[in-house]
Amino acid sequence: MAIKFGAAGNSDSFYEQGNKSSLKMPAWLAEMGLTAYEYQCSRGVRIKEDFARRLGEEARANNITLSIHAPYYINLSTEDPQIKEKTKGHILKSLRAALWMGATTVVLHPGGTGKDREASYRRAKSTLAEVLKEAAEEGLGHIKVAPETMGKVNQMGSLDEILDLCTVADNVVPCVDFGHLHAVTQGSLTDKESFAGVLDKISAVLGEQALKNLHIHFSPIEFTKGGEKKHRTTLETDFGPHFTPLAELIIERNMEPVIICESSGRQAEDALVYKRIYDEIKRKR
Numbered sequence: 001m002a003i004k005f006g007a008a009g010n011s012d013s014f015y016e017q018g019n020k021s022s023l024k025m026p027a028w029l030a031e032m033g034l035t036a037y038e039y040q041c042s043r044g045v046r047i048k049e050d051f052a053r054r055l056g057e058e059a060r061a062n063n064i065t066l067s068i069h070a071p072y073y074i075n076l077s078t079e080d081p082q083i084k085e086k087t088k089g090h091i092l093k094s095l096r097a098a099l100w101m102g103a104t105t106v107v108l109h110p111g112g113t114g115k116d117r118e119a120s121y122r123r124a125k126s127t128l129a130e131v132l133k134e135a136a137e138e139g140l141g142h143i144k145v146a147p148e149t150m151g152k153v154n155q156m157g158s159l160d161e162i163l164d165l166c167t168v169a170d171n172v173v174p175c176v177d178f179g180h181l182h183a184v185t186q187g188s189l190t191d192k193e194s195f196a197g198v199l200d201k202i203s204a205v206l207g208e209q210a211l212k213n214l215h216i217h218f219s220p221i222e223f224t225k226g227g228e229k230k231h232r233t234t235l236e237t238d239f240g241p242h243f244t245p246l247a248e249l250i251i252e253r254n255m256e257p258v259i260i261c262e263s264s265g266r267q268a269e270d271a272l273v274y275k276r277i278y279d280e281i282k283r284k285r
């Protein structure tokens, strides 16, 4: 495995150039020099088996590593038995789609924090364990499930919560969204030291291998007191976090992460901006 850079969903320019189907995305990304694609099922897993298999073939032909973003409706911490069943269904459907297309990882948002964050967290953890057991029984246990660090204060998914969720089963890994971490901590990721603090924590809890193969989301972000407001782009230079300090650490620590860019409308273009920053630092060393 080598470091990979790619896009979350399809850039505006992909459609502006007349493309309609995501089946064209792997070749389009490869043409740009990118090597990863996070297929968005954020509004529901509606992808058909035949389409998913063809997307997988396209990805393999173009050397693109695939992941899936599971639906936003997932709420592992819910007390409502119906929402809990639906949540499990969304996760299982996402994993089946991942199996069809050969995606390595399913990223998900854990859910809400309710009135009692502790109790909500405990429910989230046990529901995740439940659904992963069912997934394993269905032959889906080899696909990685990646709960994501969230950008809003009142969302489940602080770095500590995410790292602890990763202890539920061997196939649970963290999706570390540095834009979200920056937003939820009121802009703390300003220098190498602050990024290093995040990486140190990951390796302390989950070990060196988990850090090495980290699934990363990165994009500039606007935030308020409550955390995340809006994903921005690298053209809007007022918005952090900036990629350079993380790129330096990735090189120094021999990490081989998958870095998915979620910039608004420019996800592929900004993934390339990040790749060039990384390549340039590497070249100079």
Ligand SMILES: [Zn+2]
Binding pocket: 069, 107, 108, 109, 148
């Ligand atoms: Zn996400």
